[in-house]
Amino acid sequence: MTEKANDVIFVGNKPPMSYVLAIITAFSSGAGKEITLKARGQAITTAVDVAEITRSRFIKDLKVTKIAIGTAEMPPREGETRSRMVSTIEITLTKE
C-alpha cells in the first residue's frame, strides 16, 4: 500500500486545535489507522501538544506508536550564505 496524502499532517504555527481537528477529520473519513504528524523548529512543541490533546481529550483509543527526531537542512536566509540546520520530529498515531 502506498502512503496516502492525508496520512501525514504537517504541523506549523497555527493554533494546536486546528491540527487536532485535522486528525479527527482524517480518522473519521476513513483515512486508515495511522496518521503521522511532522514538524520542525518551534512547531515541534505544537506537534507534541497536538498529539497529547488528541489522545487525552478526543480519541481515547489512540496510541503514540512511533516518535523519531532528526535534522533537516534549510536554505540560507536572505542575505546569508550558510544553510541552517533545524530539528524535526515525526509522531505516528495509531487508532486501535
Next chain:
Amino acid sequence: MTEKANDVIFVGNKPPMSYVLAIITAFSSGAGKEITLKARGQAITTAVDVAEITRSRFIKDLKVTKIAIGTAEMPPREGETRSRMVSTIEITLTKE
C-alpha cells in the same frame, strides 16, 4: 541499580549548547551509558535540538534509544484558578 541524579538532565530555557556540554561532561565523568533529557512546554524543541547537536557534532556513537511524550499538570498562574496542562518529552540517549 538505582538511577543516579546525573543520569537525568532537565532542559529549560538556557542556550542548547549549555545542555550539550552537560551531556558531554556527564558521559566523560563515567555517568554510565545512558542519559535522559527531560523537558516541558517550549523547552521541548530545545531538548530535540540538544539531542541532535550532541549526536551529529560531538558524540558520533550516541543513539536515541527512547522517546516518550506525556502531559504534566502545572499549578495555576497567579490570579488564575485552573491548573494548566503542559506537554512533556523524555529523550533517552545511549552511548554504544
